[in-house]
Amino acid sequence: MRPALTAHGDSGDFVAASPQIALLRFITCGSVDDGKSTLIGRILFEAGAVFEDQLEALDRDSRKFGTVDGGRDFALLVDGLSAEREQGITIDVAYRYFATPRRSFIVADTPGHEQYTRNMATGASTADCAVILIDARMGVLPQTRRHSFIVSLVGVKRIVVAINKMDLVDCDQRVFETIAKDYRQAVAGLGFETIDVIPVSARDGDNIRQASARMPWYQGPTLLTWLETVDMSEAAAEGEQGVFPVQYVNRPDHLFRGFAGTVATGRVAVGDGVVSLPSMRQSRVARIVTADGDWPQAEAGQAVTLTLGDEIDTSRGDVLVVQPRTGIVQVRRQGTARVLVTGDQPLRVGGAYEIKLATATAQTVISAIHHVVDIETYRPGMADDLPMNAIGQISLRLDRPVPMTAYRDSAVLGGFILIDRISRQTVAFGFMDADVADLPVGKSDELTRPLVNLRDRLLGPSGSVLRRQRLEAVSWRLTGALVLAVVMAGLDLPLPVIGTVVLADLLVRPVLKVLHHHVWQTARQPAPALSDLDQGDGI
Amino acid sequence: MAALGHLQRLEAEAIFILREVVATCDKPVLLYSIGKDSAVLLHLAQKAFYPAKLPFPLLHVDTGWKFREMIAFRDETVARLGLDLIVHINPDGVAAGISPLASGSQVHTDVMKTQGLKQALDQHGFDAAFGGARRDEEKSRAKERIFSLRTVDHRWDPKGQRPEPWALFNTRKLKGESFRVFPLSNWTEADVWSYIAQEKIPVVPLYFAAPRPVVQRAGTLIMRDDERLVLQPDEVVETRMVRFRTLGCYPLTGAVESTATTLEEIIAEMSGSRVSERQGRVIDHDGAASMEAKKQEGYF
Ligand SMILES: Nc1nc2c(ncn2[C@@H]2O[C@H](COP(=O)(O)OP(=O)(O)OP(=O)(O)O)[C@@H](O)[C@H]2O)c(=O)[nH]1
Ligand SMILES: [Mg+2]
Numbered sequence: 001m002r003p004a005l006t007a008h009g010d011s012g013d014f015v016a017a018s019p020q021i022a023l024l025r026f027i028t029c030g031s032v033d034d035g036k037s038t039l040i041g042r043i044l045f046e047a048g049a050v051f052e053d054q055l056e057a058l059d060r061d062s063r064k065f066g067t068v069d070g071g072r073d074f075a076l077l078v079d080g081l082s083a084e085r086e087q088g089i090t091i092d093v094a095y096r097y098f099a100t101p102r103r104s105f106i107v108a109d110t111p112g113h114e115q116y117t118r119n120m121a122t123g124a125s126t127a128d129c130a131v132i133l134i135d136a137r138m139g140v141l142p143q144t145r146r147h148s149f150i151v152s153l154v155g156v157k158r159i160v161v162a163i164n165k166m167d168l169v170d171c172d173q174r175v176f177e178t179i180a181k182d183y184r185q186a187v188a189g190l191g192f193e194t195i196d197v198i199p200v201s202a203r204d205g206d207n208i209r210q211a212s213a214r215m216p217w218y219q220g221p222t223l224l225t226w227l228e229t230v231d232m233s234e235a236a237a238e239g240e241q242g243v244f245p246v247q248y249v250n251r252p253d254h255l256f257r258g259f260a261g262t263v264a265t266g267r268v269a270v271g272d273g274v275v276s277l278p279s280m281r282q283s284r285v286a287r288i289v290t291a292d293g294d295w296p297q298a299e300a301g302q303a304v305t306l307t308l309g310d311e312i313d314t315s316r317g318d319v320l321v322v323q324p325r326t327g328i329v330q331v332r333r334q335g336t337a338r339v340l341v342t343g344d345q346p347l348r349v350g351g352a353y354e355i356k357l358a359t360a361t362a363q364t365v366i367s368a369i370h371h372v373v374d375i376e377t378y379r380p381g382m383a384d385d386l387p388m389n390a391i392g393q394i395s396l397r398l399d400r401p402v403p404m405t406a407y408r409d410s411a412v413l414g415g416f417i418l419i420d421r422i423s424r425q426t427v428a429f430g431f432m433d434a435d436v437a438d439l440p441v442g443k444s445d446e447l448t449r450p451l452v453n454l455r456d457r458l459l460g461p462s463g464s465v466l467r468r469q470r471l472e473a474v475s476w477r478l479t480g481a482l483v484l485a486v487v488m489a490g491l492d493l494p495l496p497v498i499g500t501v502v503l504a505d506l507l508v509r510p511v512l513k514v515l516h517h518h519v520w521q522t523a524r525q526p527a528p529a530l531s532d533l534d535q536g537d538g539i
Numbered sequence: 540m541a542a543l544g545h546l547q548r549l550e551a552e553a554i555f556i557l558r559e560v561v562a563t564c565d566k567p568v569l570l571y572s573i574g575k576d577s578a579v580l581l582h583l584a585q586k587a588f589y590p591a592k593l594p595f596p597l598l599h600v601d602t603g604w605k606f607r608e609m610i611a612f613r614d615e616t617v618a619r620l621g622l623d624l625i626v627h628i629n630p631d632g633v634a635a636g637i638s639p640l641a642s643g644s645q646v647h648t649d650v651m652k653t654q655g656l657k658q659a660l661d662q663h664g665f666d667a668a669f670g671g672a673r674r675d676e677e678k679s680r681a682k683e684r685i686f687s688l689r690t691v692d693h694r695w696d697p698k699g700q701r702p703e704p705w706a707l708f709n710t711r712k713l714k715g716e717s718f719r720v721f722p723l724s725n726w727t728e729a730d731v732w733s734y735i736a737q738e739k740i741p742v743v744p745l746y747f748a749a750p751r752p753v754v755q756r757a758g759t760l761i762m763r764d765d766e767r768l769v770l771q772p773d774e775v776v777e778t779r780m781v782r783f784r785t786l787g788c789y790p791l792t793g794a795v796e797s798t799a800t801t802l803e804e805i806i807a808e809m810s811g812s813r814v815s816e817r818q819g820r821v822i823d824h825d826g827a828a829s830m831e832a833k834k835q836e837g838y839f
Contacts, residue, residue: 080677
């Protein structure tokens with residue numbers, strides 16, 4: 001899909017056709033020192049969200065820590081940790097709130113330093129749209145690309161690029177045009193639906209709320225207008241699958257057994273037939289209980305308590321799916337996913353973690369690392385491990401079947417975290433892929449990929465326990481054959497005999513073993529139950 | 540399908556967080572400070588677990604210096620809703636005669652609030668404590684996660700917070716560690732009042748303007764709630780029409796002059812206000828990064 005690149009100033013987007021969300025969540029991101037915090041401070045100020053006592057404190061702080069000679073350093077409104085103020089950088093994401101007559105906003109100001117990428121990604125994960133900052137003097141930097149990639153990874157479709165510090169390049173239209181073009185080229189493959197570009201000065205307030213007098217050549221919306229009017233109609237497809245992950249079983253006494261949770265997608269109504277995954281048991285929604293009385297139905301995002309018509313065994317981590325099934329939610333024991341590594345230790349093949357996906361937790365092992373994304377070119381490359389801040393694609397094996405979707409179908413049922421079993425830290429954010437089959441293959445390894453695949457199939461993925469075991473078995477076999485040959489030579493047997501016996505030992509035994517193993521595999525196969533669902537048998 | 544309204548979204552988010560804690564933590568507790576945020580938090584908790592009773596107790600860390608009307612409201616609320624309330628007051632602080640007047644606000648807050656809270660959490664072995672703090676209250680709170688991990692000593696590490704994507708909270712912790720959990724993180728003061736009006740949640744009458752006995756002290760109007768507030772030679776008690784935007788220990792809480800006697804008037808007054816909610820809090824001004832420092836020591 002080619003992203004539609006609307007011209008800055010194209011007002012086509014700003015006509016609201018469908019009901020707009022009342023609360024817009026957005027982030028600011030980009031490279032170090034591009035002016036993200038300054039911009040948010042400025043927006044808060046312009047939107048009247050800074051009170052007099054806070055302004056006084058800001059002026060005091062500006063004199064003490066400020067980076068703006070003799071003026072207000074708006075970043076200090078946002079950089080609230082003492083370490084941030086002392087160093088003049090952002091370390092962790094700040095959440096701020098403001099409202100205009102048209103919308104309420106939650107903004108997450110994220111850090112530009114690569115070291116704090118996981119904090120940036122934390123802010124990005126809940127964003128509806130993103131403001132990407134670029135310093136007009138610096139142009140598109142590696143960190144601009146990394147953040148743009150993360151923004152696309154979490155599923156943000158609408159972005160606005162604020163080319164900042166225009167005051168430092170004499171408000172030159174050519175500088176603006178060049179960077180805008182560079183940026184569009186750089187992110188052409190990321191699937192953004194709209195990319196608008198606005199020249200601003202966060203420090204001086206140009207094109208933040210008021211159109212800039214210094215840049216009459218720019219005719220498009222100011223940044224605040226863009227945020228107030230960006231089309232965020234919740235295009236909730238009619239007939240979207242009703243999905244309800246069970247969060248907590250509410251059982252005050254033997255008379256009441258309710259399943260508390262938040263509707264993930266679609267809608268759930270009284271009388272709906274539901275299937276509980278992974279058990280596949282069926283029932284019917286008897287009541288939708290809330291403290292405000294029973295409801296006839298509940299929609300995506302609403303937190304309710306369901307009771308069912310039958311006493312079926314359902315608990316936290318299970319998912320109730322409204323009939324008829326559309327195949328979106330699958331019960332799987334493995335998956336391929338993109339991950340962003342947030343832990344200090346690299347992810348490796350064979351690494352064992354706890355996975356948390358919606359309300360379910362399971363034990364998981366990384367069975368393969370397919371690639372790491374090069375942050376400059378967005379090309380996938382080979383990798384043995386994924387260090388902190390890397391983005392790559394992996395395969396996971398779970399110790400039990402878990403209901404899930406592809407991330408692009410639902411962030412609730414397709415997003416997950418990996419938790420280290422010893423330190424209990426969150427070591428990766430994950431984004432489930434739809435299918436293993438559509439792995440993107442990088443140009444560089446198109447030729448070697450089939451060979452690599454063959455090697456991985458024969459020997460197991462690189463670095464895995466499986467590969468070690470296979471190599472050990474081969475080496476044991478060869479040693480055995482060698483010993484046999486030496487013994488036979490010692491017995492003075494003729495060479496052709498030795499050769500035949502050794503060859504037979506090397507070839508015939510493994511073949512027999514494989515055949516024997518095969519017989520057992522088929523015999524031991526369980527009745528068509530959960531394991532069959534693993535391969536895309538949608539519910 | 541209509542998009543959820545702003546308050547509906549916030550309400551659902553808070554309920555999700557409350558349930559997530561109860562589903563995954565061993566021994567949660569709700570820190571009940573009697574103010575408007577606590578009132579909203581308590582209301583949401585009751586909604587989250589309806590029709591069951593609250594699956595955790597309330598904890599009030601008392602300092603002995605709360606407004607009398609707060610304590611009366613607390614006891615009335617507990618009785619009306621049939622709640623399980625634990626009141627803890629730091630016995631060492633009481634023995635040492637700590638008071639906001641004699642010891643100063645910093646020592647008082649540290650001993651009676653921070654140390655008192657830690658004592659109570661440790662004594663009962665609570666591993667998750669809900670609080671009604673909001674990110675819009677203060678600049679270091681704006682940085683804090685919804686699930687805020689605390690060390691064995693209840694310390695907060697602002698530079699090493701766990702990443703927290705989507706609503707996928709990592710509720711795992713090591714033995715002795717605990718969480719402070721903030722279901723109202725994304726609410727603003729205006730949201731809280733709109734929700735109180737919408738849901739008809741009872742709040743302490745001190746939030747509404749009434750004639751009250753106050754003295755001017757260091758530029759702040761302090762209500763003389765009892766005779767322990769000894770008057771300085773130049774001070775006089777006047778009766779003025781005042782109300783409070785936040786509630787705490789009475790000698791440390793500034794009143795604002797107001798005529799707002801209904802929720803609608805409070806909301807109207809607030810949207811026209813040019814000063815922040817916490818301006819009346821003496822303890823917030825004890826140092827540039829004072830809230831952050833207090834939180835690192837284990838304060839909420
Ligand atoms: N001249 C000029 N300076 C600016 C502008 N915007 C920001 N700055 C300055 O650029 C410096 C960095 O600003 P910040 O807002 O802290 O940058 P940031 O992007 O938040 O940085 P990190 O969060 O640490 O990545 C500060 O000294 C700002 O005063 C602008 O529009 N014009
Ligand atoms: Mg910053």
